[in-house]
């Protein structure tokens with residue numbers, strides 16, 4: 196177990212390093228620079244001074260070492276656009292918002308997806324099943340920004356159930372959370388249905404019936420756990436996709452999260468903010484996948500992380 | 505009579521036609537008896553037992569009977585919740601494949617406790633104590649530690665022991681064992697049969713042993729039913745039935761059992777001809793196309809199950825021809 200955790204930790208660190216390094220060089224190689232607008236028409240001396248301030252005058256390799264040393268010590272450097280703000284501060288202020296939105300969406304997706312999936316499986320090949328799965332196909336194939344726009348039109352302008360946008364009250368998070376979650380709820384629903392139908396055909400379900408258990412006890416205790424396995428392994432990628440999706444949703448709903456900051460930073464080449472976001476996102480995703488793998492070994496006793504215990 | 509089944513039918517509508525898997529079965533089991541049901545695979549043995557357990561979903565299946573009386577109650581008329589109270593409690597079942605019949609996600613202890621928790625209203629600590637006793641009684645070493653094991657940590661034989669323990673946890677009046685040893689190797693087979701025999705003797709549990717293996721049935725059962733194409737073709741006390749079969753199918757089954765004096769490396773003897781197509785049974789006796797004793801009547805009428813004349817014990821057969829003392833074709 197310990198060896199498993201340790202091995203995974205090393206591969207996680209390597210992955211993050213690789214992604215960060217790749218992003219570092221890609222963004223520096225992209226045309227433009229952080230001060231292209233700010234310093235338009237400035238004298239070469241001013242430009243040089245500005246570049247020196249952020250070490251942009253040094254050779255690329257040295258810039259990389261300075262930046263990497265910072266990252267390792269937990270310092271993501273200064274923002275190149277927001278004067279006097281460090282990347283750490285920016286992330287600390289905006290990331291909780293994105294996490295909150297992502298978590299709400301995740302919870303919606305899991306609850307909605309598993310519930311409809313189980314119902315569809317139990318009502319296999321009935322109109323209820325067909326109806327739910329038709330909605331699911333629709334949900335999977337529509338990008339969340341279209342759902343968001345539709346949601347805004349219907350729920351905000353027609354039904355006036357939700358406030359339009361912003362980030363002040365709890366109800367602010369519901370509509371974007373729902374919009375963000377629907378494609379994932381649909382996918383989880385289909386995974387649950389397939390897993391559930393497969394498990395319900397297993398011999399041990401027949402044994403459970405032979406014991407005199409009720410349908411409900413059988414579904415909850417004997418079937419759900421096995422049916423959840425494909426869902427659980429999807430949660431890692433799902434959370435990654437949800438966070439990525441929140442970039443767009445945050446923009447639509449004017450939510451001041453890290454997604455909004457990231458999009459801005461990318462357009463105006465705020466190198467450090469972009470890279471800091473990348474590092475934070477990829478760490479989080481690796482960590483999340485790791486937790487999923489770990490939970491897998493708890494859900495299925497046959498899966499042992501390493502030989503022996 | 506503990507179990508009294510009259511004219512039970514289980515038919516499955518399918519795309520290729522109506523599968524008459526169980527096609528008018530009579531079956532009687534006394535308290536504490538050991539009854540064998542034998543027949544080639546596909547003869548409807550599993551469908552019969554699943555139907556009695558109330559585990560065949562209907563619809564789609566079409567199930568009918570004059571009665572399926574168990575402990576004075578007609579199981580076909582019982583409600584779903586009445587059936588749940590009987591299953592696993594008074595009427596229990598073990599299945600062929602111990603590798604897949606236990607839930608891989610739950611511990612042995614958890615799974616064995618379930619019948620006690622739902623039928624006997626034990627607290628979980630009482631149930632745990634009882635399960636450990638049960639595991640010990642079916643011969644599982646170190647039952648306290650094994651309580652927390654998962655099925656994949658058990659060998660095939662141990663799993664089947666656990667299945668037996670689970671089935672008898674509530675002290676059922678009748679245990680249906682559907683090919684309980686088919687998936688196991690020979691020495692383990694004998695141990696499991698011995699275990700079931702001792703439970704029968706100590707607890708007075710009646711057992712229906714379903715098998716396609718005449719040898720297994722002979723060693724275990726007092727009485728044997730021979731099934732062919734969803735019907736009983738012959739029933740009688742084990743010894744007489746083996747000594748002198750009265751139905752050509754029984755005779756064919758017995759002579760297909762491999763013997764020590766068979767030439768080594770020779771092929772298994774099999775019954776010539778095709779097993780019947782259950783969607784398209786022949787007119788008359790279902791065995792008539794494969795029967796060496798066939799007469800014209802066999803191809804016109806279905807022979808009813810009638811008492812065999814000239815026997816000191818109760819025997820029945822469904823055949824128009826007297827085959828005792830006759831060779832085929834005479």
Ligand SMILES: Nc1ncnc2c1ncn2[C@@H]1O[C@H](COP(=O)(O)OP(=O)(O)O)[C@@H](O)[C@H]1O
Nearest residue numbers: 516523525544545546547548549550551552782
């Ligand atoms: N759910 C079902 N639908 C259609 N046919 C079935 C179904 N279950 C069993 N059968 C058919 O019923 C026949 C008897 O099967 P079974 O009782 O399993 O035989 P046995 O246990 O004697 O080997 C087989 O031909 C099988 O294909």
Ligand SMILES: [Mg+2]
Nearest residue numbers: 549550682683
């Ligand atoms: Mg069978």
